[in-house]
Amino acid sequence: MQMLQTNTQFNPSTLGSSRRAFLAFVSANKWLIPALLVAVALGAWLLARWLVGPAVVVYPVVRGDLVKTVVASGHVESPYRVNIASQITGTVRDVLVIEGQSVKQGQPLVVLEPSELNAAVVAAEGAVAEAEARVRQMRELTLPAAEQAQKQAEASLVDARAAYQRAEDLFRSGFGTKQTLDEATKNFDVAQSQVRTAELQVYTSRPGGSDYVMAETALNQAEANLATAKARLGYATIRSPRDGVLITRNVERGAVVQPGTTLLVLAPSGDTELVLQIDEKNLGLLELGQSAQASADAYPDKRFDARLTYINPSVDITRASVEVKLTVSDPPAYLRQDMTTSVDIAVARRPSTLIVPARVIHESTSATPWVLVYRDGRVREQAVQLGLRAADQVEILGGLAQGDLVVPVAAGVRAGQRIRPVNS
Numbered sequence: 001m002q003m004l005q006t007n008t009q010f011n012p013s014t015l016g017s018s019r020r021a022f023l024a025f026v027s028a029n030k031w032l033i034p035a036l037l038v039a040v041a042l043g044a045w046l047l048a049r050w051l052v053g054p055a056v057v058v059y060p061v062v063r064g065d066l067v068k069t070v071v072a073s074g075h076v077e078s079p080y081r082v083n084i085a086s087q088i089t090g091t092v093r094d095v096l097v098i099e100g101q102s103v104k105q106g107q108p109l110v111v112l113e114p115s116e117l118n119a120a121v122v123a124a125e126g127a128v129a130e131a132e133a134r135v136r137q138m139r140e141l142t143l144p145a146a147e148q149a150q151k152q153a154e155a156s157l158v159d160a161r162a163a164y165q166r167a168e169d170l171f172r173s174g175f176g177t178k179q180t181l182d183e184a185t186k187n188f189d190v191a192q193s194q195v196r197t198a199e200l201q202v203y204t205s206r207p208g209g210s211d212y213v214m215a216e217t218a219l220n221q222a223e224a225n226l227a228t229a230k231a232r233l234g235y236a237t238i239r240s241p242r243d244g245v246l247i248t249r250n251v252e253r254g255a256v257v258q259p260g261t262t263l264l265v266l267a268p269s270g271d272t273e274l275v276l277q278i279d280e281k282n283l284g285l286l287e288l289g290q291s292a293q294a295s296a297d298a299y300p301d302k303r304f305d306a307r308l309t310y311i312n313p314s315v316d317i318t319r320a321s322v323e324v325k326l327t328v329s330d331p332p333a334y335l336r337q338d339m340t341t342s343v344d345i346a347v348a349r350r351p352s353t354l355i356v357p358a359r360v361i362h363e364s365t366s367a368t369p370w371v372l373v374y375r376d377g378r379v380r381e382q383a384v385q386l387g388l389r390a391a392d393q394v395e396i397l398g399g400l401a402q403g404d405l406v407v408p409v410a411a412g413v414r415a416g417q418r419i420r421p422v423n424s
Helices: 012-028 032-052 115-173 176-204 211-236 280-287
Strands: 055-060 062-077 082-083 090-095 108-112 237-239 245-247 264-269 272-279 293-298 305-313 321-328 342-355 369-375 380-383 385-390 393-398 405-408 420-423
Touching: 062 176, 062 280, 062 293, 108 264, 115 176, 115 211, 115 305, 211 237, 264 380, 272 280, 272 342, 293 321, 342 385
Parallel strands: 055 420
Antiparallel strands: 055 405, 062 272, 062 342, 082 264, 090 108, 108 237, 245 264, 272 321, 293 305, 293 342, 305 321, 342 393, 369 380, 369 405, 385 393
């Protein structure tokens, strides 16, 4: 048997030819290598994205003080003016001050004729005395008399029951007449009715009973009428609401004044005030004494403290707003009359509470709000209980713990999706 042998010899010219062909191919397709590199990079990016998810900005649940504010603009009144008016209709008996006079808080300024008002107080006092006498009568006379009448009725019932029993026994034994039995029965029924009536009279005459309650109600009404009459009498003397200087006097002796008509204008001494117009929808959030931070538009970087001291009882229907005033106890030196100011009134506070940005809350206005929280490499849906809402922050009452990472709604991720969290 012969074996077939093939002798293969290395030919350098063959290698050179292949290299030249490869270089020619690359030269003719210069886009191929960058495309391959891009494809490899894209594949690696997609693989990494699939394995660890996209990078998403997350926000930690933090603990801190949350303050809800009402923001408004206004102007400075320093010193501000107070228009002093009468609260009742009346005739001016005396004007006790002149323009330019310094006055103290509570000092009488104008006196109205009090004759009718005094008479109203006397009449109201008489009505109170009468109502008090009625209550005493219920307690000291009517109730004891009713209790005595009840005892007498109960004694009469005992006698009537015994007489009825005797008449019935005699009638059954043949020794009594039907007429006698009928009369005894009638007397017994009357005695029972009298007892019930007496019991009812006692019940209504005791404290809590209808007659007693009516007497007490009449007394309360009489006392309220007396308080009103005394208040109106007090309004007959118009007093200074604050220390200050009277800069305008628009009233003279003998004039008839109406409620709300300005009689005097006072420039109070002391604190500077800020006058604001607050949207009426925020009226329910405001309370006297609330603190605020303010700044003048001319000095926006400089803040100063203020406190809410006045809320107008009426609403401006043309602007749907309410006028409020804030006192600045320590006004900065740069503050000037009529300067425009921006004010943040703190209407609610939650010290040391859990806080998240409002942008992470899904269905925030529904009964079942929720968030996406990052846990174990994925985002998971978590129901939460919301508390105070303040601008772009929300208080968390339940569902999250301090340090949890939550995902903003705008991230567009779904529950169960992997993500790569990036701190905000």
